[in-house]
Amino acid sequence: MQLLGVDERALLHVAGGxxxxxxxxxxxxxxGVATEVGYGHYAEEVVPWLPAFVAMPFNCFINIGYILLGIFWLGRWSKTQGQKDVRKMYMKDVFALMAIVYGPVQWARLWTQSHRAAVLDQWFTLPIFAxxxxxxxxxxxxxxxxxxLLMEGLSLASYSLCLLHSRGFEVALGCHVLGAFLxxxxxxxQYGDATSRAYMGVTLMYCLGFIALKLLDHWLTQWLLFQRLTGHFWSKVCDVMQFHCAFLFLEHVEQRKLSRIQT
Incomplete structure (x- = not known):
């Protein structure tokens, strides 16, 4: 079923999760999970006269990118291709809805600087990669x-590694990234060509950029380019772009598979 152009099951399943x-x-x-809380963990300087929800304006507003990306992909096939395959629409809509949800969750972490918001930010990352x-x-x-259900359930459960070790989240995320790549x-x-190979390579590039820029957030401030628009900001730009390129890769191989079936 479709609800306002969105697969109804996708909406219910993402909302339920x-x-x-x-x-x-x-x-x-x-x-008890280890998280980074407090403005000191970010290289961007707080603007004291701004409200708390935009105290770090660039790091906050970049999260709108996830929402816009999700909205774009929700309408992508229904408008341009007339896709009727229930499986493909469901897969695409779940991924798009995840992007829409993830933006506000990250924003809430920046706004509140609370431990539980940080936990949600970390936890939501895993089923998205999965x-x-x-x-x-x-x-x-x-x-x-x-x-x-099994794969997403295991992904959500893998966050429990954080209860066993302070680096449990990094281990779980690394396994998710490696699994997605393989x-x-x-x-x-099986279904790729030069175009999908390029999409895959660019996605990997943005993924590495996302990780490196986030880790080097403070160190990069020695250069003028990263003093206002910091490494953390650019890491989120890379994150949005890897989301988009993953969509492009999956869309392309879906089309390649369909063309093989039809011939």
């Missing part, structure tokens, strides 16, 4: 909703 995460975090289960393997697997094999390679071998 968000509610589950909010509920679990509200219990205090992850209150959606790439989910979508790739649906391209390679028959679509099984139970497999989708299954994307399988899709590329």
């Amino acid at each position: 968000c509610c589950l995460c909010f509920l679990v975090v509200s219990t205090g289960l992850f209150d 959606w790439v393997p989910v979508w790739c697997k649906s391209v390679l094999e028959a679509w099984r909703p139970a497999t989708v 299954i994307a390679l399988r899709v590329q071998r």
Whole structure:
């Protein structure tokens, strides 16, 4: 079913997953997880006369990019291609809705500088990265909703590594990134061409940029380019772009698969 052009199941499933995460975090289960809280963790200087929700204006407003990206992709196929494949519309809409949700979650972390908002920011990252393997697997094999539920469930559960070690999140995220890259390679071998290879390479480039710029946020301020628009800001630009390029890669291989079936 479609609700205002959005797959209704996608909307319900993303909303349900968000509610589950909010509920679990509200219990205090992850209150002992190590997170970075406080303006001192960011190189961008706070503007004291601005309201708290835009105290770091550039780092805050870049999160609008996720929302605009999600809105763009929600309407992409319904407007330009008339896609009727339920599986493809569902996969695309879930990914787009994840982008729309992720922007405000990151903004809330910057605004409140609270531990629980930081936990949600970290936790939401994992199922977003996991959606790439989910979508790739649906391209390679028959679509099984139970497999989708299992993969996303394992992704959400992997955040519990944070309870075991202070670097648990980094380990979980690294496994997600590696898993997404390896299954994307399988899709590329089976359905890809030079265009999809370029999309995949650019996505990887933006992913590495996202990680490096975020880690080097303070160190980069020695250069004028990164003193106002800091490394953290540019890392979010890279994050939005890797989201977009992942969409382009998956859209292209979907089209390649369809053309093979039709011929």
